[in-house]
Amino acid sequence: xFSYYSNLCTEVYDLTKPVGQSISGDIEYYLxxxxxxxxxxxxxAVGSGRMLIPLLQAGLLVDGxxxxxxxxxxxxxxxxxxxxxxxxxxxxxQSFSLPHKYEAIIIPTGSFCLVEDRQDSLNxxxxxxxxxxxxxxxxxxxxxxxxxxxxxxxxxxxxxxSGDAITLENKLVExxxxxxxxxxxxxxxxxxxxxxxQSELQRFALRWYGIEEFKLVLEKTGFTDIVCSTDYMxxxxxxxxxxxxxxxxxRK
Numbered sequence: 684x685f686s687y688y689s690n691l692c693t694e695v696y697d698l699t700k701p702v703g704q705s706i707s708g709d710i711e712y713y714l715x716x717x718x719x720x721x722x723x724x725x726x727x728a729v730g731s732g733r734m735l736i737p738l739l740q741a742g743l744l745v746d747g748x749x750x751x752x753x754x755x756x757x758x759x760x761x762x763x764x765x766x767x768x769x770x771x772x773x774x775x776x777q778s779f780s781l782p783h784k785y786e787a788i789i790i791p792t793g794s795f796c797l798v799e800d801r802q803d804s805l806n807x808x809x810x811x812x813x814x815x816x817x818x819x820x821x822x823x824x825x826x827x828x829x830x831x832x833x834x835x836x837x838x839x840x841x842x843x844x845s846g847d848a849i850t851l852e853n854k855l856v857e858x859x860x861x862x863x864x865x866x867x868x869x870x871x872x873x874x875x876x877x878x879x880x881q882s883e884l885q886r887f888a889l890r891w892y893g894i895e896e897f898k899l900v901l902e903k904t905g906f907t908d909i910v911c912s913t914d915y916m917x918x919x920x921x922x923x924x925x926x927x928x929x930x931x932x933x934r935k
Contacts, residue, residue: 685886688751691871692885693731695841695849696754702736702761707927709791709824710737712915716822716931717743722786725814727776727807728794731757739767748772748779777806784816793826793927799864799888808904815934821906825928827891828865831858848874853887864890894921897930906932 686692705711713734717724720743726735729747731754738745739762747769749755755771762769772781776790776798788811798804811821836854843849850872857866866888873881892900898909909932913921921928 684884686883687885689753689883689885691849691873691881691883692869693751693753693757694843694873695851695871697731697757698841698843700731700733702732704733706792708915709927710734712917712929713789713791713822714738714741716917717787717789720744720786722816723783725781725783725785725788727788727790727811728792728797729758729771730754730792730794732761734789734791735769736761736765736767739769740765746770746772746781746783746785748774748776748781750775775803777803777810779810779814781814783814785814785819786816787820787822788815789822791822791824793824795823796826796889796891797887799890801862801890804890805900805904808900808906812904812906812934817934819934821930821932821934823930825892825897825930826889827924828858828889829925830855831860831865833858846875847880850874863892864888894928901930901932905935907935908933 717738724743724745726745726747729735729749735745735747735758747758752773755773758771772779798807833855836852839851841849852870853867855865855867866886869885869887871883872879894911901909909930910918912929913919913926915929
């Protein structure tokens with residue numbers, strides 16, 4: 684019934700989050716935090732390469748992994764256009780097995796929150812841990828939901844360079860405060876000269892974590908030297924729920 688980051692979603696993503704576009708300073712932050720890396724880096728949930736490509740262009744050795752073949756195809760295209768040829772893998776964050784160990788694994792833009800099942804998220808952290816060299820780091824962005832009002836809807840329209848348009852209807856259908864997740868339905872419709880030519884329905888789940896809770900989860904996985912930063916200011920304490928929280932932690 685549902686798509687998962689499929690063709691229309693990828694088109695909108697490419698339009699709204701183009702390669703190299705920093706979101707509130709995140710690319711600059713990651714470049715600064717990773718500048719000392721000499722070994723391989725893995726970007727988990729790499730998407731269409733918005734973050735990956737600036738890191739590669741800065742001279743870092745970065746692989747990518749994503750569950751969506753459509754996103755990976757877009758990422759490869761963007762890389763080829765710039766003469767870049769990174770190693771990209773298709774796989775689930777909770778169960779991947781790669782041939783390399785990494786000096787750093789990053790998951791920007793709150794993408795870790797898209798791992799809906801609690802056990803899957805724990806498995807993903809263990810997978811990250813297992814793929815790091817001793818002393819290697821994870822850097823993970825987390826976000827909190829901007830609304831918990833079930834039934835709330837919004838509609839957006841995106842004009843494409845081809846002259847077509849994509850409308851996006853976002854409806855929050857479930858809020859579970861007991862288990863800390865929300866579920867929205869995202870309906871993408873592509874229009875050409877007033878006629879509907881393509882549509883997709885995506886189930887969009889977001890799992891969120893409290894600050895202290897996530898520290899405990901990282902500690903239980905085996906990570907040490909945990910630092911929580913806010914709005915891409917290293918070691919800045921959070922003050923409200925609208926901020927982006929970035930956790931950095933080290934494998935023993």
